[in-house]
Amino acid sequence: MIWLHRYAVVVAGATLLLVTAGGMVTSTNSGLSVPDWPTTYGHAMFAFPLSQMVGGILYEHGHRLIASTVGLLTIGLAIWIWRVDRRRWMTRLGLVALGAIVLQGVLGGLTVLFFLPPPISIGHASLAQLFFCLIVSVAVFTSRAWLRPARPPEDDRTLKRQTMTLTVIVYIQILLGATMRHMGAGLAIPDFPLMFGRLLPPFWSPAIAVHFAHRMTALVVAVLTIRLAWQVFHRFRDRVDLVRPVVILVALIAVQITLGAFVVLTGKDPLINTIHVATGALVFATTVVLALRAHRARFADAAPLRASAQHAV
Secondary structure, rough: OHHHHHHHHHHHHHHHHHHHHHHHHHHHOOOOOOOOOOOOEEHHHHHHOHHHHHOHHHHHHHHHHHHHHHHHHHHHHHHHHHHHOOOHHHHHHHHHHHHHHHHHHHHHHHHHHHOOOOHHHHHHHHHHHHHHHHHHHHHHOOOHHOOOOOOOOOOOOHHHHHHHHHHHHHHHHHHHHHHHHHHHOOOOOOOOOOOOOOOOOOOOOOOHHHHHHHHHHHHHHHHHHHHHHHHHHHHOOHHHHHHHHHHHHHHHHHHHHHHHHHHOOOOOOOOHHHHHHHHHHHHHHHHHHHHHHHHHHHHOOOOOOHHHHHHHH
16 A cells, blocks of 8 residues: 555646646746647647747647646556555545546646637636645545554544635635636736735726735635644644644745735746745645544545455555
8 A cells, every 4th residue: 555655646746746837837828839739739749849849838738748647647546546445435536536637638628729718727727726636635545644543533523624614715715816817817906915005906807806805815814724723733732643734834825925925026927926826736735634634533444455455565
């Protein structure tokens, strides 16, 4: 199982790279640099000449190459889970991951074929974050800490409620961020921390409303994170599996808010904007890990390996 866990970590890392590459495509407006799909200027995916990967083509075709690699890795992950893990829900999870990456590829193709329509582009970005956290969840479920916890898992209702609430709000924030990017509303409010020099925008438009909602939800996420951190350090300071991700989450939130400010102050610098997208994915993944560990008592993981695979542990 340890090798399956390590493989899942590799797939998660590749998926984070894919999300980052997608963020760079959006940040550099390179989504239509390659106008055809599934080919690239008539070439098969891995047959496109490297010498022609310049400018926006580098970002867009590079994104496709990473996506194809993640797709192949996901096929391997689903098969490996089916072969060695006797938990039926894990087999289903592997199939869900496989279906999600196929759907993600189709959505990516449709964004090109229909010239970047916002609804499809937003769905593409949002599903990418869900897929990343799905793979992170597989890594959690196959880890030694999950399969052989050092202590009996606690079932604390307050902790479960707080982690689930935070996870949902973070995903709403991701949806707002994706909507803002694909509406071109990243600079709808051009200053920070004020808004047109005031605490509230003096006038409104759809773009300003989405941008404002993104900022306010970031504030809510920060407050909920501080509340959760206080809860963990006050009641579960001896649980490393909770303390460590909470510390990471607090640091990530601080970095993410700073990056969000610099996205505005630098006029949407592509590199900063891309790092902002990647950090958002890490924030979401960390909240998912916390929520899963808070709900550990609800999972029955006895004898997780198939008999034929016991020797592979």
